[in-house]
Amino acid sequence: MAIVGKKFPSVSIDAMSDMGDDLKINVFEEAVNKNSKVLLFWYPKDFTFVCPTELHAFQAALPEFEKRNTIVIGASCDTNEVHFAWLNTPKDNGGIEGVTYPILADTHRQLSGILDILDQEVNYDEEGNESFSGSNVSFRATYLIDETGKVFHESVNDMPLGRNVKEYLRLIDAYAHVQKHGEVCPANWEEGKEAMNANRTGVAEYLAAN
Secondary structure, three states: OOOOOOEOOOOEEEEEOOOOOEEEEEHHHHHHHOOOEEEEEEOOOOOOOHHHHHHHHHHHOHHHHHHOOEEEEEEEOOOHHHHHHHHOOOHHHOOOOOOOOOEEEOOOOHHHHHHOOEOOEEEEOOOOOEEEEOOOOEOEEEEEEOOOOEEEEEEEEOOOOOOOHHHHHHHHHHHHHHHHHOOEOOOOOOOOOOOEOOOHHHHHHHHHHO
């Protein structure tokens, strides 16, 4: 269920801070009330393998997101207690000690269910009895949300595929350019490169120059 161009669901979810504080976070309200963009990234499980590399990569890029007035929030279906244990596990032991952004604990699958990003399939036998298959944890879904709460990017990776954090910075730069200048950003656009007007003349001039 794609939600690009739509408002992000306004749902309050349990979360854990790096200091061990139990929080309630509504991602939509974070964007609107703080007049900020939000990057929300989901990962399958705490204490796994690709996941800590991603959480540390987002942490390393946190100053760049802050420069772009963008709040970073992680999320999985683990409990706050498991999040806290992982936050207190050293990096050299597979932990995420040093991560400072909050992490949603969507234990009841409330938000991930609305977003339809769970690895779960409903099956029915010949008598119509229902059964489920899959891990029932989230795929690596990522959402970029603007200051009005509108989603301007979403993507979903399968479990083994880690994300490229730089691409989200590029997308935020591109969207900010669109917001500020009203131009559109062509393929492989990066900050400082030429954008174009969204009309036939604009694309013709851009293609001729590139």
